[in-house]
Amino acid sequence: MPGVHHIELSLRDIDQLFNTMDPSPFHEKDLDHDAEEFILSWAQEFHRHEPVDLIVHLEKMPAGHDAKSVIEQAVHHYFAYRARMNHLEFKRLMKQGRMSLFVGLSFLGLCLLTIKLLVANRPGAIPNFFSESLTIAGWVAMWRPMEIYLYEWWPLRRHGQILDKLSRMPVEVRQKV
Secondary structure (H helix, E strand, C coil): CCCCEEEEEEECCHHHHECCCCCCCHHHCCECHHHHHHHHHHHHHCCCCCCEEEEEEECCCCCCCCHHHHHHHHHHHHHHHHHHHHHHHHHHHHHHHHHHHHHHHHHHHHHHHHHHHHHCCCCCHHHHHHHHHHHHHHHHCCHHHHHHHHHHHHHHHHHHHHHHHHCCCCEEEEECC
């Protein structure tokens, strides 16, 4: 298909695609870590909104199985599961951000109130030292929520979008000649 980026995976047989330690049926099995990393790294090479498809080249087609449907179901199931786990991690991060913001704002407010009540309008180096120290401490308490809301959420969201795209990508299986 024009405009679609192809991720091509060459395997001896279908078992190479799956984690051999996982006893689940094919459509529920975990993908082999190397295969997963290969697919994911190629998908990350392209813009998250550009379409991709997976072409699996097999030396030996499985007997008694429709290789295309087995591989397609397994790949879609696995990346859909990973997308759900990513979404849960994103929700946990946002919850942590809210709690950190609450704690940070409370501490900052407490520091500013302490400055206002105990240190303000008192001349001298020592009150000025405490005033500056409490101001800095209050703003340092805001570091974690600012880090979450400014920087940490968007790489996680982007990764989730890629996983979601992989959970729906077309899969083609070809026999190597």
